[in-house]
Amino acid sequence: MASQVETALRGPEAFQLARRALAEMETAGVWPTPLNFELWLHYVGDPEGPLGREITRLLGNKDAFTEGTAEMLAAEYLPRGRLSEEIRDAGAVLNRELSSVSDAIAKARESQAAYGETLAEAGANIEQAAAPADLKQLVSGLTDATSRVQRENATLERRLETSTKEVARLREHLEQVRRDAMTDALTNLANRKAFDEELLRACDQAEADNSVVTLAVLDIDHFKRFNDTWGHQTGDQVLRYVASVIGRISKNPRVAARYGGEEFAIIFPGEGALQVEAALNAIREEIGSRALRRRSTNDELGAVTISAGLAQRRPGESGTLLLDRADEALYASKRGGRNMVTNGERLPAAA
Numbered sequence: 001m002a003s004q005v006e007t008a009l010r011g012p013e014a015f016q017l018a019r020r021a022l023a024e025m026e027t028a029g030v031w032p033t034p035l036n037f038e039l040w041l042h043y044v045g046d047p048e049g050p051l052g053r054e055i056t057r058l059l060g061n062k063d064a065f066t067e068g069t070a071e072m073l074a075a076e077y078l079p080r081g082r083l084s085e086e087i088r089d090a091g092a093v094l095n096r097e098l099s100s101v102s103d104a105i106a107k108a109r110e111s112q113a114a115y116g117e118t119l120a121e122a123g124a125n126i127e128q129a130a131a132p133a134d135l136k137q138l139v140s141g142l143t144d145a146t147s148r149v150q151r152e153n154a155t156l157e158r159r160l161e162t163s164t165k166e167v168a169r170l171r172e173h174l175e176q177v178r179r180d181a182m183t184d185a186l187t188n189l190a191n192r193k194a195f196d197e198e199l200l201r202a203c204d205q206a207e208a209d210n211s212v213v214t215l216a217v218l219d220i221d222h223f224k225r226f227n228d229t230w231g232h233q234t235g236d237q238v239l240r241y242v243a244s245v246i247g248r249i250s251k252n253p254r255v256a257a258r259y260g261g262e263e264f265a266i267i268f269p270g271e272g273a274l275q276v277e278a279a280l281n282a283i284r285e286e287i288g289s290r291a292l293r294r295r296s297t298n299d300e301l302g303a304v305t306i307s308a309g310l311a312q313r314r315p316g317e318s319g320t321l322l323l324d325r326a327d328e329a330l331y332a333s334k335r336g337g338r339n340m341v342t343n344g345e346r347l348p349a350a351a
């Protein structure tokens with residue numbers, strides 16, 4: 001997808017594409033921030049691609065297109081390009097370091113070989129050296145050769161030290177890039193991509209050691225109404241608030257993620273449905289217990305509530321099916337009047 005748009009942006013239709021992106025943003029009431037522009041270039045350039053389809057869906061739902069939404073889309077659909085750029089840069093640095101180290105090693109090898117020759121020559125000459133002056137010359141030649149080898153070794157050591165430091169710095173940087181690519185920028189929870197990977201891992205683990213794992217999905221009640229009334233910035237703050245409560249209660253090995261616009265998910269490895277139901281009710285009560293204020297005007301926003309659903313993995317069940325059942329339980333909570341937790345294990349089995 002990205003490459004198709006990247007090519008179009010350097011082709012004869014580039015400016016037309018850019019103008020269309022701006023026009024569409026204006027029609028949709030989306031601010032022309034650099035990130036939104038980048039997203040819209042992909043949207044108009046490849047409307048049938050995954051990002052194009054997701055934006056079409058969001059616009060169709062008349063969901064608010066907040067900064068948070070843009071960050072999420074970028075994290076989900078744009079990072080590969082950025083990540084691969086970082087990886088290319090890292091590769092270039094590694095290449096440079098490796099070739100400089102191998103140069104230094106080659107030089108050290110040469111000088112070791114030359115030193116060996118000098119020693120062998122000295123060994124042959126020593127037998128013929130009768131006069132003290134000859135011996136003196138021999139020893140002084142050996143001393144020179146030894147210092148040369150020592151200097152080369154010291155250079156090699158310094159080179160290796162610098163390279164080790166550079167490679168450690170690179171590793172740290174790549175680790176940070178990897179963390180960023182897995183984190184939702186607005187809430188600092190794991191993003192959907194990281195979550196999907198974790199869910200797969202947790203299900204494999206549970207299958208391998210015959211342990212339990214329970215999955216919960218949570219959704220903020222009437223979030224759209226909230227956004228429409230108070231504006232997107234306040235909507236983003238509410239997301240941050242809910243995420244902060246979820247994050248506090250989801251310490252390792254639990255994994256919490258922002259799964260969609262106002263939807264969150266938590267994996268509970270080693271915990272059964274009853275235990276998770278209690279944890280979710282604690283989260284639900286804590287979130288609803290606080291009256292929020294709008295930071296800019298100090299208006300009372302009231303409390304926000306969440307609905308949640310959970311499902312405990314059955315032997316052999318895939319992450320996707322588990323997620324479907326947790327989603328069903330969430331919808332049961334919505335249908336049941338919201339601000340509640342539904343334990344999917346108590347729902348009648350689907351026909």
Ligand code: C2E
Nearest residue numbers: 234236237238239240241242244245291292293294295296
């Ligand atoms: P934030 O604004 O970055 O605040 C981070 C943390 O700083 C808060 O974590 C809280 O521990 C502390 N803090 C910030 N402002 C205040 C304040 O006016 N009074 C008190 N007592 N503590 C404050 P917390 O509570 O987990 O909130 C996380 C995020 O949720 C906040 O990030 C903010 O984005 C949002 N949030 C929480 N409560 C409100 C609220 O009443 N109104 C709005 N607009 N946002 C809120």
